[in-house]
Amino acid sequence: MEVIPKNIIHEGARLKQIVRDKHMKILDFARKAHFSNQIAHYYFRQEAIKRTKLQEFCNLLGISLDEFYAWTHPRRVLSQPATDLHQGHRLDELIEEKGLNKTRLANRMNLSRRALYNLIEKPVFTPEQLKKVCQVLEISAKDFLGANHVDDNDPEAPEIESWKDKYYKLLEDYNKALVEISRLREQTRS
Numbered sequence: 001m002e003v004i005p006k007n008i009i010h011e012g013a014r015l016k017q018i019v020r021d022k023h024m025k026i027l028d029f030a031r032k033a034h035f036s037n038q039i040a041h042y043y044f045r046q047e048a049i050k051r052t053k054l055q056e057f058c059n060l061l062g063i064s065l066d067e068f069y070a071w072t073h074p075r076r077v078l079s080q081p082a083t084d085l086h087q088g089h090r091l092d093e094l095i096e097e098k099g100l101n102k103t104r105l106a107n108r109m110n111l112s113r114r115a116l117y118n119l120i121e122k123p124v125f126t127p128e129q130l131k132k133v134c135q136v137l138e139i140s141a142k143d144f145l146g147a148n149h150v151d152d153n154d155p156e157a158p159e160i161e162s163w164k165d166k167y168y169k170l171l172e173d174y175n176k177a178l179v180e181i182s183r184l185r186e187q188t189r190s
Contacts, residue, residue, distance in 0.1 A: 009069065009175055011054060012046040018061055018071055026097055032060050037099040069175075072168075087130070088120040090144065094137055108136050 019029045030040035033056070043049060049057070051065075058068050095102060106116040109132055119129065134141050 009171075010047050011049045012044045014068065014071060015049070015054075015057055016044040018063070018068065020097075021071075022061055024061075026099060029060070033057065041099060085145065086123045087125045087145075088122045091133055092120045094139075094144070098137070105136065109133070 016026075019026060026040055026044075027037055030037045033040065043053075043057075054068065055065055058065055063071075095105060102116055103113050106113045109116065111119070119125070119133075122129075125133065130141060130144070134144050137144070
């Protein structure tokens with residue numbers, strides 16, 4: 001029995017990335033698709049999505065299925081200048097975008113709900129607060145602060161980005177190779 005190669009692309013994560021890159025809020029995407037925020041997050045967690053459903057999502061986003069699979073990870077740039085980033089407001093945006101419950105989030109951060117609201121009002125977090133927020137939201141400090149706000153004195157930052165780009169490119173190439181192998185196997189059976 002032949003084993004079908006597993007899809008390298010995490011389709012749910014790719015869908016979420018495209019929604020973000022199109023500057024669409026997750027709640028707006030869910031409304032367009034006529035389902036709840038929780039259902040949207042359900043699809044974002046799926047490694048593989050049925051082709052018919054994926055095609056529907058692509059139509060909502062105004063892209064083709066080929067564009068979906070060829071989507072590169074463009075670097076997101078904050079629309080506001082570096083000095084205007086209010087970290088508390090950024091946290092609030094991420095909570096809204098991810099559709100999180102503030103009470104549960106506060107519990108996961110070992111904070112009271114009031115302390116979380118106080119954090120949302122803070123313009124700048126301490127390094128410990130930033131680290132905790134990023135851990136709980138499962139994002140990097142670079143994703144939280146944006147590329148314009150990360151410490152440029154970190155000598156490893158450009159090298160890490162270079163390796164990430166190479167890694168994503170290799171994954172894409174590998175996925176294309178798997179598709180080609182599958183196509184060739186089908187041809188030899190015919």
